Amino acid sequence: MKPLKEYTIQFVGLKVGKHHFDYQIDNKFFEHFEYEEFNDVNIDTHLDFEKKSTLMELHFSVEGTVNVNCDVTNEPFDQDIKGHFDLVVKFGEDYNDEYEDILILPHGEYELNVAQYIYELIILSVPAKRVHPGVMDGSLQSDVLKKLEELSPKGEKETKTSEEIDPRWNTLKKLLTDK
Numbered sequence: 001m002k003p004l005k006e007y008t009i010q011f012v013g014l015k016v017g018k019h020h021f022d023y024q025i026d027n028k029f030f031e032h033f034e035y036e037e038f039n040d041v042n043i044d045t046h047l048d049f050e051k052k053s054t055l056m057e058l059h060f061s062v063e064g065t066v067n068v069n070c071d072v073t074n075e076p077f078d079q080d081i082k083g084h085f086d087l088v089v090k091f092g093e094d095y096n097d098e099y100e101d102i103l104i105l106p107h108g109e110y111e112l113n114v115a116q117y118i119y120e121l122i123i124l125s126v127p128a129k130r131v132h133p134g135v136m137d138g139s140l141q142s143d144v145l146k147k148l149e150e151l152s153p154k155g156e157k158e159t160k161t162s163e164e165i166d167p168r169w170n171t172l173k174k175l176l177t178d179k
Helices: 027-032 115-125 133-137 143-151 167-177
Strands: 017-025 040-051 055-069 076-092 102-106
Touching: 017 115, 027 040, 027 115, 040 115, 055 115, 076 115
Parallel strands: 076 102
Antiparallel strands: 017 040, 040 055, 055 076
């Protein structure tokens, strides 16, 4: 049995035209890729598959939530994600996936597994910096935030008078103003 078999599309049996595939992505999907940064996953994936006589066009769209830990407080929260990706599949002599949006399959291929493309689209749709919405609006009460506030520099900046500044700097500042 092939892993993630339900994501394999046997395009040789499909008629020329548009076809639609829907997938519900959860934690089991990411276990196959050994990706463990998500606490929980609930994503709807829609694939519009258009078969033409010489090529195929795939339009992926993902929308849903992933439960991740905040980078600031380490509190879990649901991060909304949304993403789109277009892929063109052509046929040639050898398999070639050098380009990010063009896939070349050898003549005689009859199926395509789209799991890797869905995985990459979801991972790239999650923001690089994950900040709990409660941190942004100040409504989250956390021990980590209290400690950060306690250790942060005070609002009053100590201004040094010219007497406290090393006199060598004053001489250098004169060079800037003399022209």
